[in-house]
Amino acid sequence: MPNIAVAPEAPAPAETLTLDAVAVVHARKGNAPFEALRLDRLDVAPATALGVSGPSGAGKSTLLHIVAGLALPSEGAVTWGATRIDRLGEGARDRWRRETVGFVFQDFHLVDELSVLDNVLLPARFAAFRAAPALRARAHALIERVGLADPARRAARLSRGERQRVAVARALLMGPRLILADEPTASLDAANGHEVADLLVATARESGATLIVAAHDRDLLARMDRVVALRAGRLDPETTR
């Protein structure tokens, strides 16, 4: 397995992720506030592969959004190493996310009108006008690594399995220390789901990144170092290992 593709040039180590007394509470008109999430404490050691299981509506996506800094908790602290994510301003969170996080979605979210290569290079466009040659080379290597032959192909022409591979390559482009995947196999058939699961876990391991996967998929969860189960926004101690 060639490691060149997924390891960033100067790999910074992943940090410890800590959620301390985090709660996400949504105010509701006329009703009591709704608690989408309430965790006493969750620590994720660097380079761990963590699975988050639980039924729909249990708060899995909310957890990922909080970790990614896409949403802010109503209470508590989210820290990545020495960085207090929930205290960063919007611009700083965008930057932290761009530099630290790679995101894979259930529905791929590719830009259909762009080629495979341009989709993978998308995160590079947020900061610089021109992608550095090294980054372009990395994009090509990642496309090869996830098993796609033609970087010039339009995303609209890809199969579902191929689309999720592109999404994985895109998530890896900036050498993220934290990879977040929200039901990455739920829109795929069993064979493709299996391959994408392999790919996610392998690439995270190769690059030494922390991986957090929210999933129903038992096959995917079985590959995780650790699994926490969510039930109605709270950790369920019985199914957590």
Place this chain on the structure above:
Amino acid sequence: MNPIPMILADLRGLKWIGVVIVALVAIAVAVGIALGAQERAFRHASATAASDFPLVIGAAGSPTQLVLSTVYLRLDALPLLDGETLRRYGADERVAAVAPIAFGDVVRGHPVIGTTADFASRWGRLAPSEGRMFAEEGEAVVGSAATIAVGESFSPSHGRAGSAAHPGEADPEEKAHVHGEVHYTVVGRMPPTGGPWDRAVMVPVESVWETHGLGNGHQGEDHIGAPFDAEKLPGLPALVIKPKSFAAAYQLRAEGRAKGLGALFPAEVLVELYAVLGDVGRILKIASALDDGLVFLAVTALLVTVGGLRRRRYAMLRALGAPRRFVLATVWGSAATLVAIGCLLGLGLGWAAAGLVSHLLTAETGLAVPVRLEAPDFLWAGLVFLAGSLFALVPAIVAGRGRVVDGLAG
């Protein structure tokens, strides 16, 4: 940051909506450009055509009709001036030159105008581009656009007021009223002047008088042109006078009017005409500006709607680390690109439309109306682009608003 790939992707994704937006903007711009360019061109062309007619004297009547008949050859039955007027102005020391204009006959739809060789050559400004100037009765020179060849001979027909002449063809009316006993030979062709006179056939005024049995304006038969020394000069529809100075021009006009004549500066009549034209033009421009406002509202509404449909796409960009301004730049950039393409197309379209109107106008009046795009047209397109770019901020701001997680949820 570099939103260009995303802008291109967004534009590609718009498909026919993009085409519609570009077309709407292009039409909005084109209408403004066409109106402006056409009006400018028409003013320029009509003023140029009038420049050889400093002061026109006719019998009392409608000044507009006098100008239309003499300068633009929209021939009408004008009351005749006493022939003595010609002699009197010829002798006036404030007058540099005077020329009779006698019309009424046609040949193949071209008006036959009796005048002097002096005026036919525009007081020496023009020389025949082919052949020579007429030098005796029975000779003619044709305008650059007349369909009669040098060397050809013809008999004129008595024209009838109000009969629509089609240059180049003889209608039944014309055939029925031929002056069979009169023959002209074309000896020269004049260069183009850009005016309706390019379609005229110019002959010595003496020939026109004789055609109608009025003598030749001279005591003998030995020459044509001034001095007109017959005991009694035949009547004339109009005189063109070149005064020696501005002061002389105003004096002559005032005196003419005091005598109950129609005396006017065509340029001044045009100014009045332009004032009316300007009012109409302003109304049209206001209408087209309102039209542009509607187009922008429609385009903005379309883009806001499209932006709503793309909420997840923009939320995805934010989740991948794009700052809010990247989304803003993407949405604004694609809208501004559409408006820019529309403005450029509109410039071309407006120019083409004005050209088409010019073409029709030339066919109808003989007035050459060359349309050129000038600074105001580019300014107009620029203004539309500027306004469009401002409007484009609306969908951009709408798309950048809201919580990313809501967008991701779809």
